[in-house]
Amino acid sequence: MDHLSHLDLDAVPPYHPLLIGSIKLHPIQAATQHTLPRLNSQLGLFHQDSISMAPPLQVATTMSSSTREGKAVPALNERILSSMSKRSVAAHPWHDLEIGPEAPTIFNCVIEIPRGSKVKYELDKKTGLVKVDRVLYSSVVYPHNYGFIPRTLCDDSDPLDVLVIMQEPVIPGCFLRAKAIGVMPMIDQGEADDKIIAVCADDPEYKHYSDIKDLPPHRLAEIRRFFEDYKKNENKEVAVNDFLPATSAYETIRHSMDLYATYILEGLRR
Secondary structure, three states: OHHHOOOOHHHOOOOOOOEEOOEEOOOHHHOOOOOHHHHHHHHOOOOHHHOOOOOOOOOOOOOOEEEEOOEEEEOHHHHHHHHHOOOOOOOOOOOOOOOOOOOOOEEEEEEEEOOOOOEEEEEOOOOOOEEEEEEOOOOOOOOOEEEEEOOOOOOOOOOEEEEEEOOOOOOOOOEEEEEEEEEEOEEEOOEEOOEEEEEEOOOOOOOOOOOHHHOOHHHHHHHHHHHHHHHHOOOOOEEEOOOEOHHHHHHHHHHHHHHHHHHHHHHHHO
16 A cells, blocks of 8 residues: 555545456456446445436326337337436446557557647546646647556556557547557656546557657657647646657556556455
């Protein structure tokens, strides 16, 4: 627990992982409605108010139904309301999406902000939804798709950030396979906030890149300048250090995976 003492564990939401590395954990998410509260109580792992469940809805009995092949078929509105009345636990992109068997070289990542966006979207850690955090102060836009790596944890109690270089912008909330080629060490407001630099593993234009040195110098300057400028316009102090190679990215990803797994095991012991 000593190496977790610096983390704000309250900032990390409840989780229900299925597999972390070689450690298999009980599939909490698959628990039935009557066993979930019991597991929560036994493990001390979940807060009931953090699990978003739709309240049961009363379906009106006066709704009309159509007939198909001699059988009564509920009207459309009735079917929708009926489906909403079923309680469910939504998947959380940080905790339920596996990082992938090829990590730390190739891994799944969730995109929060598309390339070319001036809107800073980010993961809402409690609900698992993507929310609008703010609009950037200046005319700068994100130069590449930006998101996080699932089942990782950093010193700032957030998942590990990743910038994914590819031909096209993608929608917030989707996930893709990325290939690590380097890391951009950054200090934000006095705290480490490193960014993994990656390419889309399924983009024929970039998938053959294997190291940060494969990128042209102006591309690296563009990335560095973006983070320096948009932070400066928000009156925040930031220092971007020299880009590091793919091997350093692998080490950073492994460390964040280990920190996440340790956090989970400590949570299970509570």
